[in-house]
Amino acid sequence: MTEQLLHRDELMAAEMVGAARDVLNVMFFTDILEEGEECACPQPFPIQVRVTFTGDQSGEFRLAVDDLAAGSLAGSFLGTDPVAGPNEVEVEQVMGELGNMICGAFLSRFEKEGLFALSSPEVIRPAIGEIPGIHRGLELMDGFMDLRVCWGTIPG
Amino acid sequence: MELNALRILIVDDSPAMRAYVRRTVQLASLPVDSVFEAGNGEEALAIVNRENREPNKLDLIFADLNMPVMDGEQFVQRLREDERDAKVPVLIISTDATQRRVMRLRELGAQGYISKPCQPEMIRLKVQQILGEAV
Numbered sequence: 671m672t673e674q675l676l677h678r679d680e681l682m683a684a685e686m687v688g689a690a691r692d693v694l695n696v697m698f699f700t701d702i703l704e705e706g707e708e709c710a711c712p713q714p715f716p717i718q719v720r721v722t723f724t725g726d727q728s729g730e731f732r733l734a735v736d737d738l739a740a741g742s743l744a745g746s747f748l749g750t751d752p753v754a755g756p757n758e759v760e761v762e763q764v765m766g767e768l769g770n771m772i773c774g775a776f777l778s779r780f781e782k783e784g785l786f787a788l789s790s791p792e793v794i795r796p797a798i799g800e801i802p803g804i805h806r807g808l809e810l811m812d813g814f815m816d817l818r819v820c821w822g823t824i825p826g
Numbered sequence: 827m828e829l830n831a832l833r834i835l836i837v838d839d840s841p842a843m844r845a846y847v848r849r850t851v852q853l854a855s856l857p858v859d860s861v862f863e864a865g866n867g868e869e870a871l872a873i874v875n876r877e878n879r880e881p882n883k884l885d886l887i888f889a890d891l892n893m894p895v896m897d898g899e900q901f902v903q904r905l906r907e908d909e910r911d912a913k914v915p916v917l918i919i920s921t922d923a924t925q926r927r928v929m930r931l932r933e934l935g936a937q938g939y940i941s942k943p944c945q946p947e948m949i950r951l952k953v954q955q956i957l958g959e960a961v
Contacts, residue, residue, distance in 0.1 A: 696943035763842040774921020788892045
């Protein structure tokens with residue numbers, strides 16, 4: 671039973687990172703350089719995105735990112751002038767959409783037969799506490815990102 | 827062949843995603859006359875009601891699924907109930923790519939489905955599929 675759970679956790683983590691890689695490659699023109707259970711970025715992160723999902727499974731997804739990565743990703747997504755860069759509102763809007771896309775792509779990969787409804791992404795500055803569940807830290811070409819997903823109700 | 831300039835409606839609660847679709851349409855060199863934007867299905871229905879009039883009918887609607895107030899499924903359903911607006915093609919762009927969702931959208935009458943992440947080229951191809959080679 672424990673082995674099965676461990677296997678499921680590993681599978682979930684792999685699908686979560688795979689979903690993030692797809693989204694970053696296709697829509698943000700960047701890639702993941704390193705991934706692991708620990709993130710090399712100094713915590714807490716300045717920006718966090720929270721997306722909850724309900725349906726055949728329910729739970730919560732969180733993405734946290736540093737300012738460098740957030741600015742660079744938002745600029746790529748919107749195609750803004752590289753010198754001026756995106757403003758703070760644009761960065762938050764793009765990070766919300768990034769969280770929404772990675773969460774949706776992850777659920778579509780991990781629960782192919784499932785039916786889900788995603789909440790509107792909530793952008794939190796600075797990041798609040800962590801959630802239990804599956805976690806991966808990512809090093810990007812510009813900065814760091816942290817992904818977490820928790821199946822079921824978040825305690826407390 | 828003379829190109830018909832398109833009147834497009836983009837329905838998404840994410841301003842970033844609306845900007846992405848708008849930019850993608852421009853980058854894909856699709857001929858565009860007007861682009862309207864709505865943050866949810868209810869706002870979109872109001873725009874359809876106002877803008878989908880002869881001789882200036884809407885050519886295509888891009889719609890997200892998960893939106894507050896009125897989601898994408900409800901929007902497509904309501905649109906198809908109105909005889910005048912039922913023929914406007916709807917292309918869904920969403921992160922939710924589960925098989926059950928796609929089947930449900932087909933039943934409701936969406937003409938196309940693109941799962942995010944999606945490349946600009948994919949959007950252009952789908953638009954051509956739906957509207958024909960004229961674009």
